[in-house]
Amino acid sequence: MKTIADLGDLSGRRVLVRSDLNVPLDDSGAITDDGRVRASVPTIKGLAKAGARVIVCAHLGRPKGAPEEKYSLRPVATRLEELLEQPVAFATDTVGESARSAVDALEDGQVLLLENLRFNPGETAKTAPERQEFAEQLAALADAYVSDGFGVVHREQASVFDIAALLPSAAGGLVQSEVEVLRRLTEDPRRPYAVVLGGAKVSDKLGVIDNLLGKADRLLIGGGMVFTFLAAQGHEVGNSLLEEDQLEVVRGYLKTAEDTGVEIVLPTDIVAATEFSADAEHEVVAADEIPADRMGLDIGPDSARLFADKLADARTVFWNGPMGAFEMEPYAAGTEAVARALVDITASHDALTVVGGGDSAAAVRQFGHSDDEFGHISTGGGASLEFLEGKTLPGLEVLENS
Ligand SMILES: Nc1ncnc2c1ncn2[C@@H]1O[C@H](COP(=O)(O)OP(=O)(O)O)[C@@H](O)[C@H]1O
Numbered sequence: 001m002k003t004i005a006d007l008g009d010l011s012g013r014r015v016l017v018r019s020d021l022n023v024p025l026d027d028s029g030a031i032t033d034d035g036r037v038r039a040s041v042p043t044i045k046g047l048a049k050a051g052a053r054v055i056v057c058a059h060l061g062r063p064k065g066a067p068e069e070k071y072s073l074r075p076v077a078t079r080l081e082e083l084l085e086q087p088v089a090f091a092t093d094t095v096g097e098s099a100r101s102a103v104d105a106l107e108d109g110q111v112l113l114l115e116n117l118r119f120n121p122g123e124t125a126k127t128a129p130e131r132q133e134f135a136e137q138l139a140a141l142a143d144a145y146v147s148d149g150f151g152v153v154h155r156e157q158a159s160v161f162d163i164a165a166l167l168p169s170a171a172g173g174l175v176q177s178e179v180e181v182l183r184r185l186t187e188d189p190r191r192p193y194a195v196v197l198g199g200a201k202v203s204d205k206l207g208v209i210d211n212l213l214g215k216a217d218r219l220l221i222g223g224g225m226v227f228t229f230l231a232a233q234g235h236e237v238g239n240s241l242l243e244e245d246q247l248e249v250v251r252g253y254l255k256t257a258e259d260t261g262v263e264i265v266l267p268t269d270i271v272a273a274t275e276f277s278a279d280a281e282h283e284v285v286a287a288d289e290i291p292a293d294r295m296g297l298d299i300g301p302d303s304a305r306l307f308a309d310k311l312a313d314a315r316t317v318f319w320n321g322p323m324g325a326f327e328m329e330p331y332a333a334g335t336e337a338v339a340r341a342l343v344d345i346t347a348s349h350d351a352l353t354v355v356g357g358g359d360s361a362a363a364v365r366q367f368g369h370s371d372d373e374f375g376h377i378s379t380g381g382g383a384s385l386e387f388l389e390g391k392t393l394p395g396l397e398v399l400e401n402s
């Protein structure tokens with residue numbers, strides 16, 4: 001992959017940086033974990049110091065191709081400014097009048113953040129021709145492109161993929177360092193090798209299991225991922241997250257695991273609530289007895305102990321996706337137990353523990369852990385998982401070929 005050094009002298013040049021600034025926000029719009037903003041700082045600072053006119057672009061959440069105030073990147077611009085210790089201009093659009101005039105006003109060493117890329121339908125459109133015009137408009141703002149949003153390199157999207165063919169392009173330091181660490185997990189990992197999967201992006205991430213079954217020794221399933229497994233085994237899951245069209249696929253995974261001796265560890269008990277709320281009535285029930293009018297929002301205490309046990313002797317662990325809706329105190333214990341287990345094995349026998357994903361990283365920090373208690377905290381969840389599968393990630397491949 002080309003690096004920033006390969007772009008030559010950047011002084012006075014307009015450099016578009018794709019960062020992953022997709023941070024969790026609370027109900028008042030305040031950032032609850034700024035890990036991804038912090039991770040983006042060294043590359044942006046380095047470019048500014050080199051005299052580039054730095055145009056940062058990123059997404060927040062999953063708006064549907066049109067502006068929505070709650071997905072504005074404006075609060076992120078403020079945080080970025082504090083962390084960079086220099087002003088950050090903010091454009092209220094991505095490729096429109098505001099962006100163009102803000103780019104024109106940039107002086108060497110100054111930084112601009114564009115509004116959420118996903119306010120434009122061209123960013124996430126399914127086919128290349130649909131994305132092309134937006135990619136060209138973005139490219140017209142700059143003289144060079146730096147891909148530094150590791151959390152999005154698995155997305156074939158305009159600002160990640162198509163744009164790299166339109167400008168001199170390079171990988172930023174964050175993408176480079178993430179790839180280096182994750183490569184250690186793909187090349188002869190120390191065993192037992194356990195992968196813990198949870199979270200809410202169930203349809204996105206169920207597919208990775210197929211491939212991971214050939215690589216890991218143990219797969220621990222928690223979070224919103226659980227219920228498609230429980231339903232596949234014929235159990236009631238009430239109003240829990242469920243991918244109904246994946247039941248057959250999941251039955252296939254269970255069969256493959258049995259045939260190949262890979263252990264799939266499922267929770268034995270679940271915290272079941274009347275609704276998705278911290279104040280909702282909730283109780284611990286057996287995993288195969290979730291009442292039809294309840295939703296599972298965390299793994300239960302027996303499962304937390306079981307998961308900690310199954311991690312105790314692991315020498316390599318990758319974890320993506322919280323075990324429950326940890327942002328709400330009644331549903332945080334399962335995630336906290338897994339975080340603790342990883343910290344313990346990192347300290348006790350120097351296991352290589354990697355936590356990936358915006359919310360997973362936010363969770364471990366919420367429980368008071370520091371990043372150096374783990375082997376690595378990756379900014380990408382889905383991106384790391386796809387990397388571990390051995391898949392070619394579009395955002396990396398395009399940098400190799402550019
Ligand atoms: N059982 C569950 N039901 C609903 N949401 C859940 C459940 N378990 C976890 N979550 C949610 O999953 C979200 C994180 O999922 P995801 O985006 O896949 O993780 P990451 O950002 O670490 O990759 C959290 O906001 C959490 O509240």
Ligand SMILES: O=C(OP(=O)(O)O)[C@H](O)COP(=O)(O)O
Binds near residue numbers: 022062151155201383
């Ligand atoms: O949060 C992200 O990924 P993750 O939840 O898998 O870590 C990235 O910002 C990608 O976002 P997307 O999954 O909406 O494309």
